[in-house]
Amino acid sequence: MSGACALSCPYGLSCTAPGQCPRYVDSGGDGICDLGQPTTSSSSAESTSYDNSDSSTSASTTSTSQDQTDTSSSASAGPVNNSSDTNASAVADQGNGIDNGSLPDDPQYFTLPVSMLLIGLYLITHFLFSKGILSRQKHRRIWNLLITAGIAGSGITGILLILFINLSIKTALNPSVTFWHVELSILMVIGTLIHLHLYRKPFRNMFRVLFGVKNFKVFKKPVSILAVVIVISMAVVSGQYLSSVDGDDTSKVNGTSNNTSTSNQYQDSLNKSSSTVQSSSSDVQTYDTTGDVQDTTTTTTTTTTSSGGNGKNKS
Amino acid sequence: MVYDVILPAIPFIGGYALTYSLYKMDIIKRSIHINVWNLIILLAFIISGGAGFLLLIFMELGIKLPINQPLLYWHVELGVTLALVTIFHVHTYWKSARTMFLAAKRRSKNKT
Numbered sequence: 001m002s003g004a005c006a007l008s009c010p011y012g013l014s015c016t017a018p019g020q021c022p023r024y025v026d027s028g029g030d031g032i033c034d035l036g037q038p039t040t041s042s043s044s045a046e047s048t049s050y051d052n053s054d055s056s057t058s059a060s061t062t063s064t065s066q067d068q069t070d071t072s073s074s075a076s077a078g079p080v081n082n083s084s085d086t087n088a089s090a091v092a093d094q095g096n097g098i099d100n101g102s103l104p105d106d107p108q109y110f111t112l113p114v115s116m117l118l119i120g121l122y123l124i125t126h127f128l129f130s131k132g133i134l135s136r137q138k139h140r141r142i143w144n145l146l147i148t149a150g151i152a153g154s155g156i157t158g159i160l161l162i163l164f165i166n167l168s169i170k171t172a173l174n175p176s177v178t179f180w181h182v183e184l185s186i187l188m189v190i191g192t193l194i195h196l197h198l199y200r201k202p203f204r205n206m207f208r209v210l211f212g213v214k215n216f217k218v219f220k221k222p223v224s225i226l227a228v229v230i231v232i233s234m235a236v237v238s239g240q241y242l243s244s245v246d247g248d249d250t251s252k253v254n255g256t257s258n259n260t261s262t263s264n265q266y267q268d269s270l271n272k273s274s275s276t277v278q279s280s281s282s283d284v285q286t287y288d289t290t291g292d293v294q295d296t297t298t299t300t301t302t303t304t305t306s307s308g309g310n311g312k313n314k315s
Numbered sequence: 316m317v318y319d320v321i322l323p324a325i326p327f328i329g330g331y332a333l334t335y336s337l338y339k340m341d342i343i344k345r346s347i348h349i350n351v352w353n354l355i356i357l358l359a360f361i362i363s364g365g366a367g368f369l370l371l372i373f374m375e376l377g378i379k380l381p382i383n384q385p386l387l388y389w390h391v392e393l394g395v396t397l398a399l400v401t402i403f404h405v406h407t408y409w410k411s412a413r414t415m416f417l418a419a420k421r422r423s424k425n426k427t
Contacts, residue, residue, distance in 0.1 A: 109375065141415055151398075159395075162318050189364045203353075209346050210350050
C-alpha cells in the first residue's frame with residue numbers, strides 16, 4: 001500500500017489547503033492533500049498496528065468465538081466505513097488516486113525531445129544564416145517569434161495555474177494546462193538561451209554598462225556567469241528554506257522524511273504480526289487477520305482524520 | 316499555501332516607473348535604464364527557470380527532497396516577476412519588437 005502511495009505526490013510534499021500545485025486533491029475534506037497523505041496515514045497506522053497485531057494474535061491464540069467476533073467486527077468497520085461514509089480513509093484515497101486516471105502518478109513530459117528539436121532547429125537556421133541563405137533579420141525574427149510564443153504560452157498557463165490554486169478551482173483542464181505549461185516553458189528556456197546567443201554583444205555590453213567590466217576575461221565563458229548566478233540563487237533559496245524550517249515547515253519536512261521510514265516500520269510490523277499469527281493459527285485465519293490488521297489501521301486513520309488532520313504530522 | 320501575485324509585482328512596477336521617469340527626465344542614461352531591467356529579467360529567468368527545471372528533473376527522476384517546497388514557491392513567485400518584467404522588456408524594445416509581427420512589405424509601405 002505505502003509503496004504505491006509514496007509515489008503519489010511527485011514533489012514528495014504533503015500540502016495543506018489550497019495546496020501548492022494544481023494536483024491538490026482533498027476528497028476527505030481534512031485540509032491535507034490526499035496525494036501526500038498516504039505516507040502520513042501509514043505513520044499513524046504504524047502507531048496503531050501494534051495494538052491491532054496484538055488483538056489479532058490474542059484472537060488467534062484464545063480462539064474463542066467471541067474474541068473472533070469482536071476482532072472481525074472492529075476490523076470490518078473499515079470496509080463498511082469506506083463504502084458507506086464519505087469520510088477520508090487511506091483505502092478511499094488510494095482508490096481515488098489510482099482509479100481516476102486524471103492524476104497520473106508519473107506524468108510524462110517531453111523534456112529531452114523538445115530541447116533536442118529546438119537546438120537542432122537553431123543549428124539549422126544558424127547554418128543557413130552563416131551560409132548567407134537566411135538573412136540575419138529573418139534568423140532573429142524566427143527565434144524572437146518562437147521565444148515570444150514560449151513566454152506568452154508559459155506565462156498564460158502559469159497565471160491560469162496560480163488562479164486555479166489560489167481559488168481552488170478543479171477542472172478537467174488542470175492536467176493539460178500543467179502539461180502545456182511545462183512544454184512551453186521548455187521552449188521558453190531553450191529560446192532564451194538562444195536569444196542570449198543571438199544578442200550576445202548587447203548581453204556583454206550590459207555588464208560593461210552596469211558594472212564597468214571592460215575586460216571580459218572573467219566573463220569569457222558564459223558558463224562562469226551561469227555558475228556564479230546559480231550559486232548565488234541557491235544560497236538565497238537555501239537561506240530562505242533554512243529560515244522557514246523554524247516555522248510551520250518543520251513539521252511538514254519531518255513528517256515527510258519520517259514517514260518514509262515509518263512506512264518501512266509499518267511493513268515490518270505487519271510482517272511480524274502475520275508471522276506471529278501464522279505460528280499460532282491456521283492459514284485461513286492468518287490471511288484474515290492480516291487483512292483485518294490493514295483494515296483496522298485504515299479505520300483508525302479515518303478516525304484520526306475526522307478528528308483533525310493536523311495531528312497526524314505530529315505523530 | 317496561497318501564492319501572492321500582486322504584492323511581489325508592486326515593487327517592480329514602481330521600480331520600472333521610477334527608472335523610466337528618471338530616463339525621461341534625463342537624469343539617467345537610456346542604456347542604464349535598459350540594462351538594469353535586462354539584468355533583472357536575467358536574474359528572474361535564472362531563478363524561476365532554474366527552479367522549474369530542477370523540479371522537472373527531480374520529478375522525472377523520482378527524487379523527493381525537502382528543498383522541493385521552497386523551490387516550487389520561488390519558481391512561482393519569480394515566474395510572476397518574470398512575466399511582468401518580460402512585458403517591460405517588450406516595452407523597452409518595442410520598436411524592434413513591432414517589426415517582428417509586421418511583414419517587411421507592410422513596413423516598407425508604412426515608411427513610404
